[in-house]
Amino acid sequence: MPMSEHFERRLEPILAEVAEHFGTPFHIYDEQGMLASVERLSAAFATLPFHEYFAVKALPNLTVLRILREHGLGMECSSIAELELAADCGARGEEVFFTSNNTTHAEFAAALATDAIVNVDDITLIDKLPGVPSVCSFRFNPGPERLGDRLIGSPMEAKFGLRRDQLQDAFARMRELGAERFGLHAMIASNVSTVQPLLATIAMLLALEDGLSRELGIELEFINAGGGLGIPYRPTDHSLDVHALGLGAAQLLKAHEERTGRLPKLFFEAGRYITGPSGVLVTRVINRMSKWREYAGVDAGIAALLRTAFYPDAYHHLTLHGDHGERPLQRIDVVGSLCENNDKFAIQRELPELRVGDLLLIHDTGAHGLAMGFNYNGRLRPQELLLRVDGSVELIRRREEVRRDYFATLQFEPDVLMAAGESAREPIVAQVS
Numbered sequence: 001m002p003m004s005e006h007f008e009r010r011l012e013p014i015l016a017e018v019a020e021h022f023g024t025p026f027h028i029y030d031e032q033g034m035l036a037s038v039e040r041l042s043a044a045f046a047t048l049p050f051h052e053y054f055a056v057k058a059l060p061n062l063t064v065l066r067i068l069r070e071h072g073l074g075m076e077c078s079s080i081a082e083l084e085l086a087a088d089c090g091a092r093g094e095e096v097f098f099t100s101n102n103t104t105h106a107e108f109a110a111a112l113a114t115d116a117i118v119n120v121d122d123i124t125l126i127d128k129l130p131g132v133p134s135v136c137s138f139r140f141n142p143g144p145e146r147l148g149d150r151l152i153g154s155p156m157e158a159k160f161g162l163r164r165d166q167l168q169d170a171f172a173r174m175r176e177l178g179a180e181r182f183g184l185h186a187m188i189a190s191n192v193s194t195v196q197p198l199l200a201t202i203a204m205l206l207a208l209e210d211g212l213s214r215e216l217g218i219e220l221e222f223i224n225a226g227g228g229l230g231i232p233y234r235p236t237d238h239s240l241d242v243h244a245l246g247l248g249a250a251q252l253l254k255a256h257e258e259r260t261g262r263l264p265k266l267f268f269e270a271g272r273y274i275t276g277p278s279g280v281l282v283t284r285v286i287n288r289m290s291k292w293r294e295y296a297g298v299d300a301g302i303a304a305l306l307r308t309a310f311y312p313d314a315y316h317h318l319t320l321h322g323d324h325g326e327r328p329l330q331r332i333d334v335v336g337s338l339c340e341n342n343d344k345f346a347i348q349r350e351l352p353e354l355r356v357g358d359l360l361l362i363h364d365t366g367a368h369g370l371a372m373g374f375n376y377n378g379r380l381r382p383q384e385l386l387l388r389v390d391g392s393v394e395l396i397r398r399r400e401e402v403r404r405d406y407f408a409t410l411q412f413e414p415d416v417l418m419a420a421g422e423s424a425r426e427p428i429v430a431q432v433s
């Protein structure tokens, strides 16, 4: 099921008042639901040396990050802004896992400054590192050995990670530069709902660990199987069985330990699994339109939640606040206001007949939701609210404003360059005869 019954039971009775108080649209997150996910994941891997690094890109809100940090999660970051968010929520050193790609000098420098674990995505980047990380990892791309998925694509076409034939040289070079502590990372697929592909990634990383130990004498301290733990977006989707994932992972790691005498720590960097189902985008119907199709225009658009327009087959469940099944069903497109025809949250979906003023809940927006928002067409990103465990609702990000935010980067000190060798030219004025 999308949005948990528990979240729904707590949100529905207060939603009208929340919408009245804060105005729409907004993403609202369920603290209790997120903590329940953290708990489930920790319990599933309790028998292993295990650590979860929350993928900051999924929900880069400081209040949420602080809660997750307080409950023991590390932070997986891929940019300077995310590193700063991690620092602000109190994650330092090995509690930060830095996985960027096409990385700049400045990004590496920022990661090294916080003493993060640095996960290097390409062999050419080793000699561009502005220092030697205390703990260094490489991202592996298995190419034809694995299938990948529709979101990330085939590993053969993915821009991430080192090929198998580059790995040994990479580790050897890092050791030559002075690195002493190592790990290995791979993320092959996204939103995976069965345990098998995730276990295959763990098995693959363990086999590589064995090879690196035999051939280079390098003992990996950890393997990081990435994010990609799936959630059910559609009512018919299955939940990922993290308990079974934990059991399967334990079997693989214990067998590896018996065979080799080594037990690397297992890391995940799940984002979606932790916060995805604990968020909804609440938006109001502002126009009902009959064109060649029926349309409900809402006061949010894909600038606040891009997934349905960005990924093939992405689906977000939609429900009508206060619906008790009394309205007839109608096939409809639910749309925002962008001048783009893919600005749609639902296409030809059967929903209770929608009316102007209705509140709609767009489910599972707690990960890669507002985080992927943008400003095209001068559309501003909405606010974020948090439904606390005690039932209170707190503003945790204000809505953007035109002058304060959209215009912010248009206010700057004048800076004009006349390139060397160029002399001031007469401005070209159109000749009018």
Ligand SMILES: Cc1ncc(COP(=O)(O)O)c(C=O)c1O
Pocket (backbone or CB within 6 Å): 055, 058, 076, 099, 187, 190, 191, 226, 227, 228, 229, 269, 270, 271, 272, 273, 367
């Ligand atoms: C390197 C990396 N790690 C972790 C994640 C988190 O993925 P998810 O939120 O699906 O768990 C992503 C997602 O894009 C990623 O690129």
